[in-house]
Amino acid sequence: MSSKLLRGTFILTLGTIISKVLGLFYVIPFYAIVGYKGTTLYQYSYVPYTIFISIATAGVPLAVSKFIAKYNALEEYGVGRKLFKSGLLVMLTTGVVAFLLLYFSAPLLANMVIEDKDQVSNVKDVITVIRAVSFALIVVPFMSLIRGFFQGHQSMGPSAVSTVVEQIVRIAFVLAGAYVVLHIMDGSLVTAVSVATFAAFIGAIGSLFVLFWYWYKRKPFLDELLLQDKGTVQISLTQIYKEVFIYAAPFVFVGIANPLFQFIDQLTFNKAMVSIGLAKQTEYAFSVLNFESHKLVIIPVSLATAFSLTLVPSITKAFVEKNRKELFRQLNQTFQVMLFLTLPAVVGLSLLAEPVFTVFYEHKELGTEVLRAYSPVAILFALYSVTAAILQGINEQRFTILSLLVGLLIKLSLNIPLIKMFETSGAVLATALGYSAAIIINLIVIKKFARYPFRFVVRRSLLIVAFTFAMFAGAFITLKLSSLFLSPASKLQSLIIIGLTAAVGAAIYIFLAYRSKLVYLLFGQRAHAVKRKLRLPF
Secondary structure (H helix, E strand, O other): OOHHHHHHHHHHHHHHHHHHHHHHHOHHHHHHHHHHHHHHHHHHHHHHHHHHHHHHHOOHHHHHHHHHHHHHHOOOHHHHHHHHHHHHHHHHHHHHHHHHHHHHHHHHHHHHHOOOOOOOOOHHHHHHHHHHHHOHHHHHHHHHHHHHHHHHOOOOHHHHHHHHHHHHHHHHHHHHHHHHHHHHOOOOHHHHHHHHHHHHHHHHHHHHHHHHHHHHHHHHHHHHHHHOOOOOOOOOHHHHHHHHHHHHHHHHHHHHHHHHHHHHHHHHHHHHHHHOOOOOOHHHHHHHHHHHHHHHHHHHHHHHHHHHHOOHHHHHHHHHOOOHHHHHHHHHHHHHHHHHHHHHHHHHHHHOHHHHHHHHOOOOHHHHHHHHHHOOHHHHHHHHHHHHHHHHHOOOOHHHHHHHHHHHHHHHHHHHHHHHHHOHHHHHHHHHHHHHHHHHHHHHHHHHHHOOOOHHHHHHHHHHHHHHHHHHHHHHHHHHHHHOOOOOOOHHHHHHHHHHHHHHHHHHHHHHHHHOOHHHHHHOHHHHHHHHHHOOOO
């Protein structure tokens, strides 16, 4: 891999990580401003918006970049420019259609989530916030195509910078807008949340300005490439879009999996809670489940999948070349890296559920209970993403659709009965069962078509589990000792508890990983670099 491509991949990954970190920590001040009633309304609009935006754009930057990179390598630069010019119109049309669909379906969606007059929110409020967020759909698909165009020219800076700018502008508008409406203008909570959801449109505009600036700066270079165009390939727009769709489709299904599971909760949670006489508590519980806990559970998933998915191109190469030994090695690596990073993070989050929830939101018994139950599901989120990516690597992505549909069917079938039995934890259990079924199907397909033996990964997984158990034991003792002097009901004291416990747990886990040489087997030179930088004594 060229140094330019490595540098570009690093820049893009860094931009994504910064964006995700910002997207996590803004919830602390946002929750303080609008409370659980505000986050509930916010989530009612954001889940359907995420589904719409995923369908409209998921995979577009990657698919477009893959298409353009392919023809640029053949010195057919005109083909990529042809896609770009027509694609801008297509994506703008797609965005407008998606906006109109979400805007005019808002009453239908609102009536599906509001089940009882005793609920905190009403149908009119939900319609207002859904319509406020729908405007972003006009801009985001158009923007995603431009990002893909730059990435296809191995120029990752525009995508990375625009992603970070989009997040900064959005979060600034969310927090400032909600605060001004509530505390300066003395406006309603619905208006404040509507402004917060409309921030998605403002953030997209900010990102678009960054991309236009990059286009202005780099257009002379891009035009020079056109002069070198061989012009020997004649390809119709129909063929172009067919190829792009084939590239993008697998990413769409992986991208909408989590929002669809959340959407099922949005459609069924209130119905089930109202049916067992909990209409007044349902939105309080829904906020804990679908906004507050979910934001925290996604943390360990993002890092693990980012590391694991970098190995997928190598899996594709080994599979195409029928190099079975290298394919097995890459699969072993992928599963181990995912588990090595996710398992300790998940166990730590579950153990520290009470102080973590207090730091991010407030001290809540239900919040602690749900986060503790929800944290282990993060392993399933990560495993689904990784197995779905591997299916793409071995050219069996069609089974991604099957596994996702089976998982969603199980979630939909069991959600109401399990919520009636276990209340909020029932929704978590239904999600876990749905994802487990999808993962099992993916693993069966990987075993059948890649003829992959799982024995080695299972053995190595037991070692990782043993290390995690040792980490848990040390962290648990530290948590209990620190809780004798510090209270998890206080934000500051919770932060100290988290710091002490996490430090002890991480030290044990890192020590065992280095002493056993496991970290070198998984990360190679990167592990040596980290050891030198941290000056670890072992």
